[in-house]
Amino acid sequence: MLFVFHILDKPGTSEQRLALRPAQYEHLGKVEDRMLTGGPLLAEDGKAMIGSLLVIDFEDRMAAQAWLDEAPFTTGGVFGEASIQAYAQNWPRKAAG
Numbered sequence: 001m002l003f004v005f006h007i008l009d010k011p012g013t014s015e016q017r018l019a020l021r022p023a024q025y026e027h028l029g030k031v032e033d034r035m036l037t038g039g040p041l042l043a044e045d046g047k048a049m050i051g052s053l054l055v056i057d058f059e060d061r062m063a064a065q066a067w068l069d070e071a072p073f074t075t076g077g078v079f080g081e082a083s084i085q086a087y088a089q090n091w092p093r094k095a096a097g
Helices: 014-029 061-070
Strands: 002-009 033-042 049-057 079-087
Touching: 002 033, 033 079, 049 061, 049 079, 061 079
Parallel strands: none
Antiparallel strands: 002 049, 002 079, 033 049
């Protein structure tokens, strides 16, 4: 099942984010084959990273939460407010097989 992760960084953690980025990318690599999309949320200036939006396939919500709990941005104190929602992809339309 697909899950959308909408996560906002804690204020003042931009330096931590950059320092932890290699470890976070390694963690993301563990689910890369199940990831529909992902990337940073940006501030109004279109440059400053203020969070993350990810859509990843997990067996269930508990597995999705466990993956987020183990993320370096979580354990390193970057991630603040986070929501995880089940998601059904309708667009773009998938070709009938």
